[in-house]
Amino acid sequence: MKKLFFALFATMLLLSACDKENTNDDSPVQNDSSVQNDTAVHPSQDSNQDNAVNPPTTSSAGRSTYTKELNAADIHSIEVSQHYIGNIFIKMEQNTDHITATLNNEEINAETAPELVLSTNSQTLIAEVRVPGDIDANSNHTGANPNHVKLNLTLIIPEKAYEHISLITQSGNITVERLNTKTMEIKTDAGNLDMKQVSTSQLNAESGAGDIFFQTDTPEAFTFLAGTGSGKLELLGEVIEQTASSEPDHTIGSGANEARLVTGAGIVRVYQ
Structure with a gap:
């Protein structure tokens, strides 16, 4: 009976020792795997930083x-x-x-x-x-x-x-x-000019080819000088067809403020 008891006890000790060895063998493998995962993250992070350089x-x-x-x-x-x-x-x-x-x-x-x-x-x-x-x-x-x-x-x-x-x-x-300026110069070689609620003592608006629109709440304050090489003038309800040149060839009003509106090809319209 005693021999059987000692045999069982020795077997249990042997099995316990084997388990400890297996546990120690697995640990380094897990640590190596962890290091590899950390390294793999860095290229992705660097890539994001490069993308962030682009202007937001x-x-x-x-x-x-x-x-x-x-x-x-x-x-x-x-x-x-x-x-x-x-x-x-x-x-x-x-x-x-x-x-x-x-x-x-x-x-x-x-x-x-x-x-x-x-x-x-x-x-x-x-x-x-x-x-x-x-x-x-x-x-x-x-x-x-x-x-x-x-x-x-x-x-x-x-x-x-x-x-x-x-x-x-x-x-x-x-x-x-809505501008308030002593003098204003507004020019385009090709395009439209659209001005609303502009208060100025002297306005020079020119377009090489395009329409010019000027809206004012105080037309009596202006003298308008207008011209179009190919188009028409619509000045405060007065319509003038096909003027001769793109230089001012028509004047309306007698106010102290001067507005010069000329285009090479297009409509010049002054309205309230």
Whole structure:
């Protein structure tokens, strides 16, 4: 009986020792597997960081938006670079002391995507479009928009009296709403000009080919000089068909403020 008891006890000790050896053999394998998984995570993380380098303003739909703000306390004049190609929209807004400029690019090319640059010179805000990598993109006609992509420049400015506003685009429409400026120059080589509620002592609006619309609540304050090379004039209800040249060849009103509205081909319309 005693021999049987000792035999059973010895067998139990032997089985217990084998279990401990199996457990120790498995542990290094689990640790190695853990190290491999940690290493495998890093390439994925690095890839995400590379993707994050892309400008957050660029969308997968092929569009980009640049928005910049500037304190307008010392700004009395506004200019858009004369080599800009695209549409312009400008409007005065209450309850703001900043100028907000937004450039929308509808057909982005990652290598030549234009960007918005704001600078100041003697209380004048200058808005221009530059191509990354080009030292002076605005020094020639193609540099500011080499692919002639669809650009829309929007300027929201504080409500106050300005000294001078100059809006020039080589090709595109210009829309103006609620402006108060001593003098204003608004020109496009090809596009429409649309002005509403503009208070100015001297306005010069020109389009090489496009319609010009001017809406005012105080027509009696203006003298309108209008001309179109091919089109008609509609001045405060008076219609003049097919004028001879794109220089002002018709005058209406006798107010102190002068508005010169001329186009090479298109309608000139002044209405209340």
